[in-house]
Amino acid sequence: MTVVSANIPVQTRGNMDILDITRQAQDCLNDSGLQVGVMTLFCPSSTSSITTIEYEPGCLSDFRRLFEEIVPSQRSYDHDARWGDGNGYSHIRAALLGPSLAIPFRDRSLTLGTWQQIIFVDFDNRSRHREIVVQMVGE
Amino acid sequence: MTVVSANIPVQTRGNMDILDITRQAQDCLNDSGLQVGVMTLFCPSSTSSITTIEYEPGCLSDFRRLFEEIVPSQRSYDHDARWGDGNGYSHIRAALLGPSLAIPFRDRSLTLGTWQQIIFVDFDNRSRHREIVVQMVGE
Amino acid sequence: MTVVSANIPVQTRGNMDILDITRQAQDCLNDSGLQVGVMTLFCPSSTSSITTIEYEPGCLSDFRRLFEEIVPSQRSYDHDARWGDGNGYSHIRAALLGPSLAIPFRDRSLTLGTWQQIIFVDFDNRSRHREIVVQMVGE
Numbered sequence: 149m150t151v152v153s154a155n156i157p158v159q160t161r162g163n164m165d166i167l168d169i170t171r172q173a174q175d176c177l178n179d180s181g182l183q184v185g186v187m188t189l190f191c192p193s194s195t196s197s198i199t200t201i202e203y204e205p206g207c208l209s210d211f212r213r214l215f216e217e218i219v220p221s222q223r224s225y226d227h228d229a230r231w232g233d234g235n236g237y238s239h240i241r242a243a244l245l246g247p248s249l250a251i252p253f254r255d256r257s258l259t260l261g262t263w264q265q266i267i268f269v270d271f272d273n274r275s276r277h278r279e280i281v282v283q284m285v286g287e
Numbered sequence: 288m289t290v291v292s293a294n295i296p297v298q299t300r301g302n303m304d305i306l307d308i309t310r311q312a313q314d315c316l317n318d319s320g321l322q323v324g325v326m327t328l329f330c331p332s333s334t335s336s337i338t339t340i341e342y343e344p345g346c347l348s349d350f351r352r353l354f355e356e357i358v359p360s361q362r363s364y365d366h367d368a369r370w371g372d373g374n375g376y377s378h379i380r381a382a383l384l385g386p387s388l389a390i391p392f393r394d395r396s397l398t399l400g401t402w403q404q405i406i407f408v409d410f411d412n413r414s415r416h417r418e419i420v421v422q423m424v425g426e
Numbered sequence: 427m428t429v430v431s432a433n434i435p436v437q438t439r440g441n442m443d444i445l446d447i448t449r450q451a452q453d454c455l456n457d458s459g460l461q462v463g464v465m466t467l468f469c470p471s472s473t474s475s476i477t478t479i480e481y482e483p484g485c486l487s488d489f490r491r492l493f494e495e496i497v498p499s500q501r502s503y504d505h506d507a508r509w510g511d512g513n514g515y516s517h518i519r520a521a522l523l524g525p526s527l528a529i530p531f532r533d534r535s536l537t538l539g540t541w542q543q544i545i546f547v548d549f550d551n552r553s554r555h556r557e558i559v560v561q562m563v564g565e
Binding site (some may be wrong): 149150151153186188190191192193194218219225226227228229230231236239240242243244246247248250281282283285 | 427462463464477478479480482483484485487488489492495496523524527528529530532537538539541542543545563564565
């Protein structure tokens with residue numbers, strides 16, 4: 149048993165840019181040499197999240213609509229009143245969806261479904277460079 | 288320290304069928320022989336999720352109402368326009384609630400609260416057979 | 427590789443009291459002596475959750491508004507009709523946000539972002555004593 153650390157660097161456009169990071173995550177696993185265990189993916193940020201979805205344009209559009217409806221970008225936020233950076237909605241969306249995801253792996257492969265991809269969602273209101281933290285525990 | 292893998296097979300009716308899988312998860316732990324560690328439960332699917340709730344009919348009904356309100360089944364989805372399988376709302380609900388759950392265990396028992404059960408939520412619009420992935424890391 | 431267990435005791439006021447538990451989590455890591463691995467934080471309760479946010483009053487206020495809008499406290503819940511404890515909305519909010527969070531650590535430090543704090547959210551409708559479960563797997 150051991151722990152192997154890696155990072156996935158991403159460049160986003162912000163505004164709910166959604167990136168498919170499945171291949172990069174599997175590459176991290178390949179490089180680790182581990183066969184069985186759990187991969188934890190973590191956003192070291194309060195304006196981005198990780199989840200899974202079927203990565204096709206319809207689902208991405210529908211997912212963006214959900215967040216625009218329940219946490220609208222065009223309304224007043226107490227965070228913005230205090231800090232003036234205009235990304236109050238980004239913080240609330242990210243806190244709701246959450247910063248981390250744990251995915252088991254077996255036989256050197258992530259146990260994802262056929263139509264299931266890992267996505268990084270950048271809720272911030274501007275382009276950002278991000279380093280997603282990947283921690284693999286296994287043997 | 289070691290990793291022990293198991294699966295929990297379930298048969299669902301779809302349409303936000305909610306199954307209590309607490310006993311099956313504890314059975315996996317019993318079979319593993321592990322005493323202390325973390326169990327990761329993962330849905331290898333883009334239309335189902337895992338969380339915890341007090342498993343009684345009132346909470347289940349209230350939980351279903353929430354999803355019907357924020358991600359209604361009766362409206363148009365871009366996913367459906369492209370793929371025609373009519374389960375666009377299933378994908379969006381599952382991406383929001385998330386596919387995985389990590390639960391610590393100690394003294395051979397999951398550290399759940401008295402009124403807290405592990406649930407598998409099938410958001411798909413039809414009956415499905417599912418294999419929930421269970422990965423236990425511990426000693 | 428080993429597993430180290432700890433608890434974080436908290437006293438809350440309920441009604442979506444939000445506590446910053448970042449320092450206590452880092453203290454648990456310091457006490458463990460571990461250098462690299464994953465910390466799992468878990469609420470053994472069906473009316474509380476853990477996530478991350480920028481812990482400043484504006485974000486907390488905005489986050490409370492979101493839950494009041496999508497899971498209002500002032501309406502009827504089937505859970506309350508059956509059990510009469512008036513915290514139906516607490517259960518639904520907690521099931522949505524989720525009971526657990528996994529955070530990688532490296533060089534004896536949690537890999538949190540600069541403006542990212544770990545929060546415990548008590549959704550119950552009254553003051554509670556809680557023991558958050560902390561499980562660290564690493565070396």
